[in-house]
Structures are given as structure tokens and as C-alpha cells.
Amino acid sequence: MLLSRLAGWQPELWALLALHGGLALLWSAWLKLPRWWWPFQVLALPAALALLRFELPPWVFLLVFLLLLLVYWNAGGDRVPLYLSSRATWAAVEGLLPAGPLAFVDLGCGLGGLLGYLAGRRPEARFCGVESAPLPLLISWLRLRGRPNCQVRRADLWQVELSEFQVVYCFLSPEPMAELWRKARAELRPGALFISNSFAVPGAAPDLSVKVGGRQRLLVWRM
Ligand SMILES: C[S@@+](CC[C@H](N)C(=O)[O-])C[C@H]1O[C@@H](n2cnc3c(N)ncnc32)[C@H](O)[C@@H]1O
Structure with a gap:
């Protein structure tokens, strides 16, 4: 062997x-x-x-640890690591967006792939990404800086006021969903959409469930 x-x-x-x-x-x-x-x-x-x-010299381990820390910044506290929405999911989210101008936020936008896709398809809408992990934040900022209808904020998603958005998207983990649902209910305006990729809200059945290819599905609540 x-x-x-x-x-x-x-x-x-x-x-x-x-x-x-x-x-x-x-x-x-x-x-x-x-x-x-x-x-x-x-x-x-x-x-x-x-x-x-x-x-290997000890600094190699330190370097790998630091790199992992910069990427998986939120895996310890919020228990939300980095993994990405699939391209099929991007298209499915696009299909859920209401027509006309709107404000959309991706809470924990990772590498900004979904935002870049949507911002290109819907120039009349405004897209915002919120991220606190340093390396994903830098990558999404670099990727999206040329897009006039797209903004990336370095922020903790719990500090973001949601009432300014008509669509809230998240792909997090089971851990924060109950708390995030309370925040969404308190802050979102009537008619706004709350979309969770794959992770359910305990005790709140979605109004719509959209099966996307692979292991992802979109759960949608209308406020
Ligand atoms: C599973 S990834 C999803 C990335 C992207 N939304 C997508 O769908 O491809 C979750 C992201 O949320 C970020 N995150 C977790 N907790 C956060 C917090 N409290 N504030 C800001 N970002 C957070 C993580 O750093 C990670 O990049």
C-alpha cells in the first residue's frame, strides 16, 4: 500500500x-x-x-490553519461553513424574482457567484451581498466591483436591517434558521420573499418548495 x-x-x-x-x-x-x-x-x-x-516546517501548518480560518471564519461561531449555490440554483432563484425593480440580499454571499449572475440578468434590480469571512469577502468584492447594480458589504448578517429588501436569500446551515426566521418575520415587509437554499425553518412550512438539481432545493416563504 x-x-x-x-x-x-x-x-x-x-x-x-x-x-x-x-x-x-x-x-x-x-x-x-x-x-x-x-x-x-x-x-x-x-x-x-x-x-x-x-x-514539514511548523509554519506550513500555521499557514494552512490561517488560510482555512480566513475562508471558514463562520464555521465555529455561526456553524456556517463555505459551500456554494449551484448554477442550477442561480437559475431557479432568478425564476422566483418578481418583475421590475427590487432590492435583493444574499445573507452570507460567499464568493458572490449568485449575485454576479443575477445582477447581469436583472440590470434594473439592486443586489447586495453580506459577508464576514475575510477571504470570501475579498473574492466577492473583486468579482463584483465592476457591476453598478451590485454591492458587497463587510458585515455580520445579524446586524443587517432586512426591511430595505424585497427578496432575502440565504444558504447557511440548520443552526441559524430558527433565529433568522424570527429576524425575517420582525423586519421584512408584507409581500417580501424569504428564500432558504436547502435548510428548513423549524416549525414553519414554506409556501413553496422548488426542487433544484443535485442536493439543493429552494424553500420560499412569502411574508
Ligand atoms: C454556505 S455559504 C453560501 C454562499 C453563497 N450565499 C452561495 O449561495 O453560494 C454561507 C456563507 O455565509 C457566510 N456567513 C456565515 N455566517 C455569517 C454571518 N454571521 N455574517 C456574514 N456572513 C456569514 C459564510 O462565511 C459563508 O460564506
Whole structure:
């Protein structure tokens, strides 16, 4: 096996790693982690040990940690990491927008892909992205700076007053949905749309559910 040749591990170490892998699997199942997490749990320790063989200088680890921190800034506090709406989702969101001028916000706009797409398709509308993770913020600002109907704000989504928008879009995680729904209900005007990509609001059935390709779906509430 490539790993063992690379690392020159003894059979005793393999036995320990097998034990660790088994325990990691049991732990993952007990915690009811999604299946795609399980291989990561099993491989984390052998990968870390294999990496030690390369005797990388400590600053490499610090650099990787800092890069991850700049991207996944909100994974710890809000429990919202970075993953992106698909292109099929962009088109489905476009299909939900009311005709005419409107103000749209993407709460946690990531790399700004959705905003760039919509701003190009709907020049009469105004698009705003809110982001607090430094690297995604920089990338979306660079991507969207030439678009006159698009603005990226460095802000915490919880500090944004929603009443100025007719459409609020978010693709976050299960964690903030109940609180965000309370905020949307308190601030959005009657008739405004609240669109959540994939994540439901506990106890509030959407008015519309649009299946998009892959694992994403749009849940839509009209205020
Ligand atoms: C799953 S990504 C979605 C990106 C983009 N909206 C899309 O659909 O492609 C969620 C984004 O929300 C950002 N985010 C999470 N909590 C936030 C907060 N409190 N304030 C601002 N942005 C936040 C994350 O940094 C991340 O970029």
C-alpha cells in the first residue's frame, strides 16, 4: 500500500490504526454523522501520521490553519461553513424574482457567484451581498466591483436591517434558521420573499418548495 511504503509503518501501528478506524466508525454512527463524514473520521489519524514523515516546517501548518480560518471564519461561531449555490440554483432563484425593480440580499454571499449572475440578468434590480469571512469577502468584492447594480458589504448578517429588501436569500446551515426566521418575520415587509437554499425553518412550512438539481432545493416563504 502506498501509505505504508511511504511511511514504513510497522504492523503494530497498522493494528492501532485499524482499532482507531473502527472506534471512529462507531463514534460517527453513534453521533449520527452524515455518511460522507465517516471516511474523514477514519483517515484523519493515518493522514496526520503520514504527513509527519515529510517533516514539514511548523509554519506550513500555521499557514494552512490561517488560510482555512480566513475562508471558514463562520464555521465555529455561526456553524456556517463555505459551500456554494449551484448554477442550477442561480437559475431557479432568478425564476422566483418578481418583475421590475427590487432590492435583493444574499445573507452570507460567499464568493458572490449568485449575485454576479443575477445582477447581469436583472440590470434594473439592486443586489447586495453580506459577508464576514475575510477571504470570501475579498473574492466577492473583486468579482463584483465592476457591476453598478451590485454591492458587497463587510458585515455580520445579524446586524443587517432586512426591511430595505424585497427578496432575502440565504444558504447557511440548520443552526441559524430558527433565529433568522424570527429576524425575517420582525423586519421584512408584507409581500417580501424569504428564500432558504436547502435548510428548513423549524416549525414553519414554506409556501413553496422548488426542487433544484443535485442536493439543493429552494424553500420560499412569502411574508
Ligand atoms: C454556505 S455559504 C453560501 C454562499 C453563497 N450565499 C452561495 O449561495 O453560494 C454561507 C456563507 O455565509 C457566510 N456567513 C456565515 N455566517 C455569517 C454571518 N454571521 N455574517 C456574514 N456572513 C456569514 C459564510 O462565511 C459563508 O460564506
